[in-house]
Structures are given as C-alpha cells and as structure tokens.
Amino acid sequence: MQNDIDLVQQLKSDKSKEVAFKELLKLYKERLYWHIRHIVKSHDDTDDVLQNTFIKIYRNIHAFKGESKLFSWMYRIATNEAITHLNKNAKRQNLTSEAIQQHAIERLRADVYFEGDDIQLKLQKAIAKLPEKQQLVFNMKYFQNLKYKDMSEILNTSEGALKASYHIATKKIEEYLTEN
C-alpha cells in the first residue's frame, strides 16, 4: 500500500524518523498490544514485550525490505518477542512453556486487569493446551479476526494449513469446554 511505502520511507530517513515513528505507534500499538496480551496473558508482561517490540522495530526498520506488508513484519516481531519472553520465563523457572502459561492463567483470577468469569478462564486454559502454533492461529483468528491472507504472511504458513489449524483448534477447545 502506498501509505505503508511512504511511512517506511519516512522511518528510514533520519530527518523524519521521529515523527514517522510516533505515527507508527499511533497506528499499531493497540493492535500489537492485544496480539501480545493473548500470548503472555498478564498486562505487565505485555507492557514489557510491547516496548521491546517497538524498540526492535525502531532499530531494525532500515533492514525492512518491503517484501511483506509493514504490518506483517511488525506482527512477526511481536510474536517472536512474546514467545521468547515465555521461553525465557520457562527456562528461568525450569518449567515448560505450557506450565508457565497455565500458571499465568491461574494468576488471572486475582489479576485486576482481568474481568472475565469462569468461562473465559476455562477458554484460556483450553487454548493453553494447544500446540504453540495452533494457539497463535486461534488467537489471531478468534479474538483479533485477522484475515488468513495476513496470518499467512505473519506466520509464513499457507492459508490452507492455517484454516485446517483453526478448525482443529476450535474442535479441541469445544471438546475441552464440554468435558470440563
């Protein structure tokens, strides 16, 4: 898109980088926030990851070649930062990534920034049981309503595989909700 191209050009120019970066924040910080939040669960962790994401974007925009949409590139960085954050926590506590997620979900009950009831908690537990990629696909489709075409660019997976992944994830989640 022409707007993307213009914004990237401004971001790559020393003269206009600061102004363009503020525009980038305005356009994308909320969307990236929610994408990260659905991966790491807590607001505080999301805040850390979101800041790291934008710092990485700021420092690496010169390397963005325009082969994908700017949005896809940023989402990819956010996804990787969030997963890295989970894996670091897991390693530090000598637990699996799934265990870390389950602990984070248990803490949601007492989290002031979680206003869901039992069913939302149960949904989070069901999602945490899925393989990592299926979790991403499910969150991106169900909560963020991203198009498969965009998800395909972000996750570097074919649309067919993403649709199959979402279908299977939905089935597994419904089974979990029914059985629990």
Add this chain to the structure above:
Amino acid sequence: MKKKNLHHIKFSGFKVPDHYFDSFDELLLNRLKESNTLEGIQNSGFKVPEQYFETFDDKLAKAMSSSEKDVKVIPFVTWRKVAYVSGIAASIVLMIGLFSIFYNKPTFGNLETASIESYIVDEDFTDEDISSLLSEDLTMDNFMDSHLSDSNLENYILNSSSIEDLLKE
C-alpha cells in the same frame, strides 16, 4: 360467507405440537447453556489500565534512551593472556596427536566413511556378492520401522509451509 356462520367459527385453525409447553423450559435452558461453548464467548476478559495507551509513547521514549546508553566494557581478556593460553593448548594437542599415532592401531572403526564409500564404489561388487553376506530374508519391516503417532502426523501437516503440495501428492 354468510354472516350468521361467523358465530360458529371459534377455532382459529392453529395447532401446537404435543407437549410443546411442557418441554419449552428445557429447550430454553439448553440454548442458554450454549453460551458455555465457543460461540457464546465473545470477550477475552482482559483489561487495560486507564490511560495506558495515552502514556505508552512517553514510557517507550524513556526506555529507548536508557537502553541506548553504552556501558563501558572493560576487557578481561588481554592479548598476552590469549597468547599464553594458546601456547599451552597447542602443546597439549601436539602431545595427544603424538600419543595417538604411536599407540593407536588402525581398525575398521577408525576408517573414515569417505574411505569406505570410495572402496565400495570403486570395487566391482555384484548383487550376488552382497546378497551372499545377508544371513536372513529381508521383509518390508526391515525398511519401515517407524510408527508415527496421530499427533506427530497432525503437527507435521500443520507445520508444513505448503499443505496444498502435500494434498497434490
């Protein structure tokens, strides 16, 4: 229709299925339970602190300026130390090499794979020569001994970057 016949039409013609009202309550409660399935859950439950997005830009600017301050690196490895350690390492390697030359006899296990391969390629072996070395008849199980679980197969397909190519095959 004659006016006097209207007085005889008391029944509207509409009917209700048998036991409809008896089962209505259960039907309604079941529909409400559907809110416990995926379709009924629209909200993730996650909340954001007030003014978070409004103040995020300033917080980020502070984080970026503090991460850009360079920390002075004091090297703990000097060239003198590197040369010293390299010399010791080279001596140890030389000693091990000399030891292995004098005390190791060549065995089949020591032969490099490349040497074995070139021997097989260059020599004129026939199928009968090779089959004579086999002590038992071969079956399919000798070639296919892996059993993929359903979950491993599922993960392989879903992680495949191009599932359409797999389907075409």
